[in-house]
Amino acid sequence: MITLPKITIFQGIILFKDEKIYKLCMKNRNFAVLIQSQKSMEYNHKSLENKWQKFWADHQTFKVADTHEKPKYYVLDMFPYPSGAGLHVGHPLGYIASDIFSRYKRLKGFNVLHPMGYDSFGLPAEQYAIQTGQHPAVTTEVNINRYREQLDNIGFSFDWSKEVRTSDADYYKWTQWIFMQLFNAWYNNDADKAVPIEELVKHFASHGSAGIKAVADEDIASFTAAEWNAFSEEEQQKELLKYRLAFLRESTVNWCAALGTVLANDEVIGGVSERGGYPVEQKKMMQWSMRITAYADRLLRGLDTVDWPEPLIEMQRNWIGKSVGASVKFPVPQLDTAIEVFTTRVDTIYGVSFVVLAPEHELVAALTTDAQKEAVENYIAITKKKSELDRMADTKTVSGAFTGSYAKHPISGEAIQIWIADYVLASYGTGAVMAVPSGDQRDYVFAKHFDLPIIPISDSQNIEEQADGNKDGRYINSDFINGMTYKEAVPALIERLEALKLGKAKVNFRMRDAIFGRQRYWGEPVPVYFKNGLPYLINEEELPLLLPEVDKYLPTETGEPPLARAENWKYQDAYDYELSTMPGWAGSSWYWYRYMDPQNQEAFASKDAVDYWKAVDLYIGGSEHATGHLLYARFWNKFLKDLGYVGEEEPFKKLINQGMIQGRSNFVYRVLDAEGKGTNTFVSYGLRNEYKTMPLHVDVNIVSNDALDLAKFKDFRPDYKDAEFILENNGKYICGTEVEKMSKSKFNVVNPDDIIETYGADTLRLYEMFLGPLEQAKPWNTNGIEGVYKFLKKVWRLFHDAENNFQVSEDEPTKAEYKALHKIIKKAEEDIERFSFNTSVSAFMICVNELTDLKCNKRAILQEFVKVLHPYAPHITEELWSLLGQQAGQLSYAAYPIFNADYLVESEFAYPVSFNGKMKFNLPLALDLDAKAVEELVLANADVQRILDGKAIKKFIFVKGKIINIVA
């Protein structure tokens, strides 16, 4: 601890008594900062921001009113998962944007709902619990408190009385309740919506299975009413399970026997588990699933009605992957069955030279001949070790095995070889494809590799080098469709296949039903128990089904999920509960409704609240959720609408994707000695090629503008204590950089707290917006933050004299001053409406530079300017607003200034420029002339005549009626 030597501060200037003290100050930067804050009488962000954050909290400034007088506006953020690393600078990017928009909408007179909460169930807390034995609820609580503190420091206008946490029993009670509704519903294709299962039961009892058009499992039975009524309870339940929207189905998972658990693809790296490096294999398991495919078409159609970024819509479209084609059966007489395939190119059916099954296909074992048994089994064993992602990514290696069996071509009856190969995925379509090497490149490569026939089927095909799938020619080698075009052939073939009962037109979706069960602890328990091996819902009054206590958060020795460890955990002390929990997306698939009415004990939200707030008007979040959360949420919303609980078909009207903020890692270069061992000398980036070096991550927090703080570096790690440096010519140590994901291990996590400490929340808010377009992914750097901080100081000085006394003039503003003001009103409003916050911040800077140049301190200007800036920098503007004598804390609800175009009219005529024999003219901005008038003006201009020099004008080119080009 250094004692502060006596210094004198005079008009903000520190007077040092002697050189010794000055040198001491310069040596120790913290000390210098201390002095700086002492003398900084001008813009003191710290006290000012504390003051207003406290004021807003004390006065509940942002508690949303129950008034229905104002129009409503619902601004939603994707709520965070409270991770142990705390909030990093990437999180607030979207929150700042939504806060700016919320504050803007309040100024515009809207009743704004802007809530925040936590998606607090998740894997990391469970991993941490496994390592430390701490209950995930405890660590989650700690993390949430830290998040809250960090969020509060940024000055958001959240209504915290609306907070939700998905891991609260009060909340997940309703997640479980929605699961029950899904279990109790089926999808009626006639009504094109979900309806209660009782209606199906009634229908079965009176009419049997006839006349039911449902989205259901493939293997549903046909029965009469009498048969249904004769079914045992068990048989009935088994049949109903095939219809329910939440149902049990066998699906493939990454099974790690050593860990006794299922792993996410993410947790599997190169065929082994990320933790421990144990082998992982594909295994089938009975799992809860959600029949999201029932909604495939509606999810697709809904995309036409929402105001979302086009790329995101495209991603969802492709994910759903609707394709129109045909299903075709290739009979396998020896097994008295058929291989069903889906194809979008039924017209190529005469080009089929073999059939390929996924290695997991159920018929593989039966089809494999004794001669081929070893080859097939080996192949299957290899495939089991590959994840689906690996299989899709690797298209270079051609692999497969012949089963030894043949199928019959459905029309020609020819014998066709049956192969297995891992390029066919069990989860897509029927898990089998008809291979047409002449028309499909993957089939072509496969046929070449295994020397299978390649049959040309069109007179326009060129298959010398590769497959040719064009649809332009007429068919050859194709029996009765020879000579036909594509358009003629498809219906003719479908008709023939239908007649043979070996095929039909079919729509297929790429999207699969969503697996809903997780073999984890830290999630919502599924409110189901088992009786005679069949699932039943618990009583609704018994909700919530609480997550039981367990001794360890690991699977049992027998590979059962952690919930199996709970003691005496039985329904009515008799029946086993479901042991898997719900996936992360369950809680986030409906949370925006809970915000409307978070305390409600009778319903997930009151009808009144749902009717008033309706859909989310603006939703801001990352595009990484494009095909996960955003699809599941739409699915649950549609389901809730079908049952009449909510009114909107689409939950999120407008959506903005904020880009991910990546880490910008810094490196130092350790010089290596002759043996390649690390020395204690570090060479600067620019000189590193003169030495043998090893790059090492260095904490970005001790680097500024890529220059390393040498003193802090020595303290960074004990072994750097005696580090020596080879510096650049300017005496600095410059670090290398790389863009990587933000992570603790790369020392590139930047925490907003430090920035707020040094520069304040308003600077952070402005800077995050200034960094670049909201939607663009970008690496974090603080290189430009000084400029934003300077801007705020300039704003402060507009209102203060040299002695830092508040002072504004009551005089009437000049024309130039009004012009500066109205320019920013117009620009800021335009930018905010199109979410171009970065250009807006630049415009604010230009405006303040103009006002400073004009030495403008007129109240009439500044009071309006404060309102326009307020959404971006709420603290400083609240302070200035109250200094202006306005009611404290009411700036958020003041009326947004109205732009007046009169102030922007320019009088001077623009100048002509000559270049490359062409001319360009800038005409007055707000002149609003039509093309003809502009033409006359231009021709009357002496400069134009001079440049034309007697030449005739060939063409006028008008752009926005403002700028033209003349071709002479």
Added chain:
RNA sequence: GCCUAGGUGGUGGAACUGGUAGACACGCAGGACUUAAAAUCCUGUUCUUGUUAAGAGAGUGCGGGUUCGAUUCCCGCCCUAGGUACCA
């Protein structure tokens, strides 16, 4: 592999619908004020060439194309990021 997006000075980025590329800001260089530092202010700053200057040439990942005119539109390629179904 497939789907989606991006690539512009030393750096972040601007250019909104095809119309003066580099606004605004950082950094850097020089200057003013100061015994000095900080703060503040002023000037310059795409690159190459040119003694300064005037000027000339090149230039928005690479190669082509459309157009009077292309960072913007089209075709092909390279690189980077996100997603790819149990991370959230």
